[in-house]
Amino acid sequence: MEIIVNGGNRLEGVVEVNSSKNAILPILAATLLSNGHIEINKVPKIRDVKIISDLINDLGVEVKHEQNKLVYNVSDIKNYPSYELVRQMRASFLVMGPILAKKGKVKISLPGGCAIGTRPIDLHLKGFHALGAKIDLSHGDVTAEASNLIGSHIYLDFPSVGATENIMMAAALAKGSTYIENAALEPEVVDLANFINAMGGKISGAGTNVVKIDGVNELKPVNYTPIPDRIEAGTYMIAAAATGGNVLINNVIPEHMKAITAKLVESGAIVEEESNAIRVARTESIKPIYIKTLPYPGFPTDMQAQFMAYLSCALGSSVITESVFENRFMHLQELLRMGAEIKAEGRTAIIKGVKKLTGANVKATDLRAGAALVVAGLTAEGETIVGNSIHVDRGYENFVEKLNKLGADIIKK
Structure with a gap:
């Protein structure tokens, strides 16, 4: 299975998050x-x-x-x-x-x-x-x-x-x-x-x-009825910021999103919280930031890959330290194929922002890596083909359909 992303479209609109x-x-x-x-x-x-x-x-x-x-x-x-x-x-x-x-x-x-x-x-x-x-x-x-x-x-x-x-x-x-x-x-x-x-x-x-x-x-x-999915919400937040869009994400508990919200604001995104929704927009360049994954209430390891894709186009060098899992930079090699400049030293990745990512054939190695590569494809120039996309189906319902409703140009095959 594969997801084909034609990049360059700004995401705008409203999206509903599922239960966690x-x-x-x-x-x-x-x-x-x-x-x-x-x-x-x-x-x-x-x-x-x-x-x-x-x-x-x-x-x-x-x-x-x-x-x-x-x-x-x-x-x-x-x-x-x-x-x-x-x-x-x-x-x-x-x-x-x-x-x-x-x-x-x-x-x-x-x-x-x-x-x-x-x-x-x-x-x-x-x-x-x-x-x-x-x-x-x-x-x-x-x-x-x-x-x-x-x-x-x-x-x-x-x-x-x-x-x-x-x-x-x-x-x-x-x-x-x-x-x-x-x-x-x-x-x-x-x-x-x-x-x-x-x-x-x-x-x-x-x-x-x-x-x-x-x-x-x-x-x-x-x-x-279980709680909303904070990682699904975070992924749409990143997609909105990465594309310079303006998206309202419904069915969210803002308290659960504090670490993600803080890092997005630090990167130059606009985040507005409502009682059960969050709006994310970005109008200025992406600022480089430092992230270290930690158990809750720290920054979630399940959002590390999506942020790496986002920071690949920051104005300067960002640093991500993965302290939860020792083998969670497998998406790094795939982002390099898209023109990202990233170096890994042990559990730390240094991301030197580039002006633009370029569409390429890439492969999802796990659930969140797959979501991150789709986010990267949304911002890239040209066509990105995310192979092994069955991983994405493990954690996101109607991922492609929801992104298309926000203005993305994606096909699932």
């Missing part, structure tokens, strides 16, 4: 903790949602798609996750906590996903072990077993989002209280806690360094 991919995936995994009819609203039709829905269906859960809603009828979990589905997406590992809590035993293959560096699952397993599970790793599979999970104090060596979520889900049905220290602060963690609490769970402190989970005997069905 990174919030929906753990929420869908957490439906396994309940019994009965669960409805999740405003679900985007993206590849990652399909994979985890197929995985949950494969476990024996009835899954129905009704317009932009997913309906789950959860009763018994009949199977363990299949390797063919788990290997396609790292977030599939999030079903481990709920299955362990519900069934007392789970066996799952080591997860796949984007090739953006080592993302070990040791913190997940450390948490399960602390809750009383016996862990066994063999032949590429992980087995966790516990007749009863017991609340515990768990300290995370790194504030891992996935580990915080997985342990939180396992602890929701454990006996007693669990404390996760050095927990991830991301809004998606808060949203998962709100979802579990809506089902009758008792989680407090989500969004702070210490999350407390008081285990309950059962969780009940619920109708729930």
